[in-house]
Amino acid sequence: MRLSRTLISSLMLSAAVVLGATSAGAEEAFDLNAMIEAAKKEAPITVYDSTGKIVEQAKAFSEKYGVKATGVKSGAPETLEIVIREAQANNVKADVVILADAPAALSQIVAKGYAKSWLPTDLAKDIPALYQDPLTVVLAPNVWTYNTALHDKCPVSNIWQLTEAEWKGKIAMQDPVGKPSYTDWFNQLATHADKAVADAYQAQYGKPLKTDEASATAAWVKALAANSPLLTDSDGAAAESIGAPDTKESFVGLVSTAKYRDNKDGMKLGLCAGLSPFSGWTYPSLGLIASGTKSPNAAKLFIRYMMTAEGIAPQAKDGKMSTNTTIGLPDNEPSGVGKVRDQLLSYDASTGGDDWEARQDWQDLWSLNYKK
Numbered sequence: 575m576r577l578s579r580t581l582i583s584s585l586m587l588s589a590a591v592v593l594g595a596t597s598a599g600a601e602e603a604f605d606l607n608a609m610i611e612a613a614k615k616e617a618p619i620t621v622y623d624s625t626g627k628i629v630e631q632a633k634a635f636s637e638k639y640g641v642k643a644t645g646v647k648s649g650a651p652e653t654l655e656i657v658i659r660e661a662q663a664n665n666v667k668a669d670v671v672i673l674a675d676a677p678a679a680l681s682q683i684v685a686k687g688y689a690k691s692w693l694p695t696d697l698a699k700d701i702p703a704l705y706q707d708p709l710t711v712v713l714a715p716n717v718w719t720y721n722t723a724l725h726d727k728c729p730v731s732n733i734w735q736l737t738e739a740e741w742k743g744k745i746a747m748q749d750p751v752g753k754p755s756y757t758d759w760f761n762q763l764a765t766h767a768d769k770a771v772a773d774a775y776q777a778q779y780g781k782p783l784k785t786d787e788a789s790a791t792a793a794w795v796k797a798l799a800a801n802s803p804l805l806t807d808s809d810g811a812a813a814e815s816i817g818a819p820d821t822k823e824s825f826v827g828l829v830s831t832a833k834y835r836d837n838k839d840g841m842k843l844g845l846c847a848g849l850s851p852f853s854g855w856t857y858p859s860l861g862l863i864a865s866g867t868k869s870p871n872a873a874k875l876f877i878r879y880m881m882t883a884e885g886i887a888p889q890a891k892d893g894k895m896s897t898n899t900t901i902g903l904p905d906n907e908p909s910g911v912g913k914v915r916d917q918l919l920s921y922d923a924s925t926g927g928d929d930w931e932a933r934q935d936w937q938d939l940w941s942l943n944y945k946k
Contacts, residue, residue, distance in 0.1 A: 604696040606878075609871050610639055616869035618642035619669035621876060622653045623859070627888040628672065635879050641872050650675035654682055657864060661688035666866035669873045672711055672880070674859045676923050677758055677930035684708060685927075689862040694878040697898060701881070705897035708923055711861040711880050713895045715911045715918055716759075717854030718846035719829040721817050728846035730826055733771075734778045737797035745803035746815035746827030750940045752807065755857045756828075757936035758921075758929040762855070764791035765925050770851035777850060792939060799943040809833055817843035828854070831893025834909035845909050853917040856895070860923070 621632050621643055632645030646668075648656070653671050660666045661683070671689065673679040683689040691708035698706065720728045730736060736745055750756035763771060772790035775783040785793035804825070806812045813833040816825045819840045826846070834843050846853055861880060863873045879885040886896045893909045903912035911918075 604694065606696065609875050609878075610641070613639065613641045613869070613872035613875045616641075616872045618644065619867070619869050619872045619876060620644050620646060620667055621670040621672070622646050622648045622656070622668050623672040624649050624653070624674045625889060627892075630888055631880070631885060632876075635876055635885070638879070638884075639875060641875060643872070643876055650678065654678055657683050657688055658686075661686075661864070661866060664866060666864045666868070669864055669867040669869055670876050671862050671864070672859050673862060674714065674857065675754065676708075676710075676858050676860055676921065677926040677933070678754075679860050679862065680708065680923065680926040681930045684862065687865055689864050691860070692863055692874055692877055694874070694881055697878065697881050700898050700900045702897065702899065704920065704922060704924075705858070709861045709877065709881075710858040710897045710921075710923065711877070712859045712886060712889055713856035713897060713921070714859065715831045715854055715856050715893055715895065715909075716755075716828050717831060717909065717911060717914075717918070718826060718849050719813070719816050720826050720844050720846055721821065721824060721842045722844035723819060723842040724821075724824050725844075728826070728844065728849060729824060730846065731848065732774055732778045732850045733794065733852075734775050734797075736826065737794065737801050739801075741801060741826065743802045743804065744823070744825050745798070745801065746806060746812040746825045747803055748809060748812060748828070749805040749807065751937050754933055757933045757940075759855050759857070759919070760791060760795050760936045761929045761932045762919060762921060762925070764789040765928065766922055767791075767851065767919055774851045795936070795939055796943045799940050800945050802945050803827075805944075813841065813843060817841040831907075831909040831911045834907075835892060837908050843909070845911060845914065847910075847914050847917065849917070852919045853914050854911075855919040856921055858921045858923060 621628055626647045628645035632643040635643050650673050653673060656668050657671060693706050693709050768789045768791050771794055772783050783790050787793040804815055809830045812827050813829045816827050819842055837843055861877045867873050881898050883901045890903050893907050893911045
């Protein structure tokens with residue numbers, strides 16, 4: 575039954591992508607000045623994002639272009655509900671949404687026509703095709719992390735080591751049952767990098783992986799869950815377990831690079847560079863425009879602004895990476911993730927529909943095998 579739902583979802587998303595590509599191709603040559611002038615004649619816009627940085631980003635945008643924008647911090651579930659409700663009522667107030675739940679966004683609002691992706695064509699050459707449709711504005715890295723006060727380097731070199739007795743109860747991470755991005759990551763691994771997971775097993779143990787599970791990823795997830803990881807309800811709690819300056823216990827775990835800014839206050843977080851097969855993974859924030867916005871030029875202008883170094887700067891400080899390849903991270907970004915970008919599993923939104931359908935399966939696999 576799940577396969578049929580997945581097929582339907584995939585067809586809907588494919589249709590949305592085709593329509594988006596058609597409209598993008600039909601657009602005339604990009605004229606930034608004309609867009610700015612048109613935007614100035616439109617009503618103010620409201621922009622929703624899950625980070626509080628959106629408030630200062632919207633303010634800076636308004637000052638730069640003379641186009642009024644208000645930034646609102648809002649979690650992805652709340653934002654999705656707002657977009658759906660406003661679209662159904664034909665009363666759009668949320669003009670632009672930056673959504674960190676790609677599968678839900680694709681399935682719940684893009685496929686249904688409530689919001690659409692728009693690509694600034696003058697920047698297209700600098701944005702990899704993987705991130706163009708739907709437009710991914712920024713990638714938030716989650717990285718394997720260790721305590722630099724206890725170790726000179728990461729104490730593990732292969733993710734399969736985390737399933738061994740030595741690390742039983744010593745892995746800190748958010749609970750995948752309550753954090754959909756983690757189950758999406760599992761599905762992305764299984765869909766796009768399962769061979770890398772299997773190869774990592776063979777590299778660690780010198781023999782091919784034999785499993786009754788559907789994939790090498792499923793076998794690893796099952797083994798990880800059974801190794802009694804310390805599950806937290808927040809990224810901050812996981813970071814504290816790993817990097818607290820006074821801790822005597824060695825934990826390894828998954829932490830957002832945004833938490834590395836706490837190193838300036840004494841935390842001891844270090845990135846596990848060179849971990850096989852990946853040092854971490856990136857999760858996308860899609861930039862979408864409400865289909866019923868009354869300020870389409872202002873909305874597009876804001877999306878384009880977010881794709882520039884100036885626009886994304888407040889988030890880049892936290893290690894969030896623009897998909898515009900001409901934009902790097904600041905030299906003083908504390909995690910150093912920019913140096914290992916090629917060691918991260920990049921999210922592929924083309925299979926976001928399958929991630930959405932597979933969430934419950936991965937949650938069940940985790941729950942059935944998790945041991946406290």
